[in-house]
Amino acid sequence: MPDLSFQIDSASVVAFAAVPMIAFQLHIQNSAADEAIHTIALRCQIQIEVTRRRYMPGEQEKMLDLFGQPDRWSQTLRSLLWTHVNWVVPTFAGASTTVSMQVPCSFDFNVAATKYFAGLSDGDIPLLFLFSGTVFYAPPESPLQVAPISWEQEARYKLPVKLWREMMDAYYPNSVWISLHKDTFDRLYRYKMQHGLLDWEHALERMLAEEVEVNS
Known part of the structure; x- marks a missing residue:
């Protein structure tokens, strides 16, 4: 054996x-x-x-x-x-x-x-x-x-x-992957379309900037 x-x-x-x-x-x-x-x-x-x-x-x-x-x-x-x-x-x-x-x-x-x-x-x-x-x-x-x-x-x-x-x-040069719940993705997608943003990165950057303004 x-x-x-x-x-x-x-x-x-x-x-x-x-x-x-x-x-x-x-x-x-x-x-x-x-x-x-x-x-x-x-x-x-x-x-x-x-x-x-x-x-x-x-x-x-x-x-x-x-x-x-x-x-x-x-x-x-x-x-x-x-x-x-x-x-x-x-x-x-x-x-x-x-x-x-x-x-x-x-x-x-x-x-x-x-x-x-x-x-x-x-x-x-x-x-x-x-x-x-x-x-x-x-x-x-x-x-x-x-x-x-x-x-x-x-x-x-x-x-x-x-x-x-x-x-x-x-x-994945200079990038990362994240997984989102379907409902969260739908909200992000609507935000991106409503503001005429080119890609997901621009949508997230704008949302983060808005969050900083609200908290400042």
């Missing part, structure tokens, strides 16, 4: 993809090297271990929406779920293989992970990869067999904040 272990060796931005993606180089080791691995149906949950790094004052301010005031972080600072990934590892023989596991990255600021990434100015993002799934293998002189991957399999990796920022700057 395969005895698999997992390690993230590196990460890079996937160029020219339909959506922003990071490719993690996943190294898989099988201690039973005489077994042929036919396929691995891999499931991976990626968490952000937010307690494994320090935060500058400017970063703390940007985390208020996620964790509240810093003096409460001892109660509120908890790991965040980033995403789930399903990946098929192809056939390999021998002790190990390395595959490129591509992870889509949302730029929706209603997503907690996006708020967290965008709030960091530098350093690394501490990630925890939790693996599960099914491995199809064949021991020497034996037919194909199936076994589950132990729930205890995991790997850690420090993703540079710089890499995430460079990726989002490449896909």
Whole structure:
């Protein structure tokens, strides 16, 4: 029966993809090297271990929406779920293989992970990869067999904040994405049409300017 272990060796931005993606180089080791691995149906949950790094004052301010005031972080600072990934590892023989596991990255600021990434100015993002799934293998002189991957399999990796920022700057230069409720969008659309504004940015800028005048 395969005895698999997992390690993230590196990460890079996937160029020219339909959506922003990071490719993690996943190294898989099988201690039973005489077994042929036919396929691995891999499931991976990626968490952000937010307690494994320090935060500058400017970063703390940007985390208020996620964790509240810093003096409460001892109660509120908890790991965040980033995403789930399903990946098929192809056939390999021998002790190990390395595959490129591509992870889509949302730029929706209603997503907690996006708020967290965008709030960091530098350093690394501490990630925890939790693996599960099914491995199809064949021991020497034996037919194909199936076994589950132990729930205890995991790997850690420090993703540079710089890499995430460079990726989002490449896909969404000088812009961000927000999601609005349909009723809110309809009101904004009517405001834009009534004032003859060219685009959504001009509509929002005018509304914000009007709010400042009312409060001044």
